[in-house]
Amino acid sequence: MKYGRFVLVLPLLLVGCATEFPHDPPADYEELAASTILDAPSPVPGNFAPENRYQVERGEYLVELLGCGACHTEGALEGAPQSKMALAGSSTGIAWSNPLGDQYPGIVYPPNITPDKETGIGDWSDSQIGNAVRAGIGRHAGRRITVMPWQAYAKLNHEDAEAIVAYLRSVPPVRHEVPDEVVPGNKAKKPFVYFGVYRSR
Ligand code: HEC
Structure with missing residues (x-):
C-alpha cells in the first residue's frame, strides 16, 4: 500500500513543477503593508467630560482593534489612508455584488462617522449608532x-458599544460627504474595490 502511494504522488509532483501557472495574481499585484490599517484619531479633550476619559480611551482602542478606519477613511481602501480624513468616510466604494460577474455591481461608500452634524x-442618537455597529441597521x-x-x-457588550459611541463623539468633526450608494445595473462615477489585500500596480 505504502509503495503504491509513492508511485502515485511522484508523477504528480513532477507535473506540478514543470507546469507554469497561466496566471499568478500575487506576481501581478503589490502586497499592502498591514500598517495601512489606521491609527484612530485622538479624542479632543473638550469633546468629553474628564470623568469619561477611561471610557473614551477604551472606545479608541476598540475602534483601532476592530479596523473601523480601514473602510471609513479616505484612501484607506486603496492603501493610501489620509490621516486628516480618519473616520470621515471614503469616496472609494466597496462593491457588494460581484464585479467579475455583473458589469455594474452595487456599491456602497463607507460613510463619514465623525461627529459632523x-x-x-x-x-x-447613541442607540442609532449602536444599532448600526451591532445590528447592521443603517440609514437605509x-x-x-x-x-x-x-x-x-x-x-x-453594552459597555464596549457605549465606549465606541463615546469615542466617536469625541473625535474632531470633519466635513466630508461621500457619494450616494450605487444600485446594481448603474455605472459608478467614483472608483470602488472588491475585497482583497492586493491592488493592481
Ligand atoms: C469593511 C468595511 C467597514 C468596516 C471595517 C466598518 N464599516 Fe461601518 N460601514 C461601512 C459601510 C460600507 C457602511 C454603509 C453601509 C450601507 O449603507 O449599506 C457603514 C456604515 C456604518 C455606520 C452607519 C453610518 C451611516 O451614515 O450610514 C456606522 C455608525 C458605522 N459604519 C460605524 C462603524 C464602526 C464603529 C466600525 C468599527 C467597529 C465600522 N463601522 C467598521 C463599512 C465598514
Whole structure:
C-alpha cells in the first residue's frame, strides 16, 4: 500500500513543477503593508467630560482593534489612508455584488462617522449608532448594512458599544460627504474595490 502511494504522488509532483501557472495574481499585484490599517484619531479633550476619559480611551482602542478606519477613511481602501480624513468616510466604494460577474455591481461608500452634524453622525442618537455597529441597521430603512462586518461586532457588550459611541463623539468633526450608494445595473462615477489585500500596480 505504502509503495503504491509513492508511485502515485511522484508523477504528480513532477507535473506540478514543470507546469507554469497561466496566471499568478500575487506576481501581478503589490502586497499592502498591514500598517495601512489606521491609527484612530485622538479624542479632543473638550469633546468629553474628564470623568469619561477611561471610557473614551477604551472606545479608541476598540475602534483601532476592530479596523473601523480601514473602510471609513479616505484612501484607506486603496492603501493610501489620509490621516486628516480618519473616520470621515471614503469616496472609494466597496462593491457588494460581484464585479467579475455583473458589469455594474452595487456599491456602497463607507460613510463619514465623525461627529459632523451634516455629513457625519453628529445628529445620530447613541442607540442609532449602536444599532448600526451591532445590528447592521443603517440609514437605509428596510435593509441591513451589506458590507460592514457588523455580524462580527454583534457580540460587543453594552459597555464596549457605549465606549465606541463615546469615542466617536469625541473625535474632531470633519466635513466630508461621500457619494450616494450605487444600485446594481448603474455605472459608478467614483472608483470602488472588491475585497482583497492586493491592488493592481
Ligand atoms: C469593511 C468595511 C467597514 C468596516 C471595517 C466598518 N464599516 Fe461601518 N460601514 C461601512 C459601510 C460600507 C457602511 C454603509 C453601509 C450601507 O449603507 O449599506 C457603514 C456604515 C456604518 C455606520 C452607519 C453610518 C451611516 O451614515 O450610514 C456606522 C455608525 C458605522 N459604519 C460605524 C462603524 C464602526 C464603529 C466600525 C468599527 C467597529 C465600522 N463601522 C467598521 C463599512 C465598514
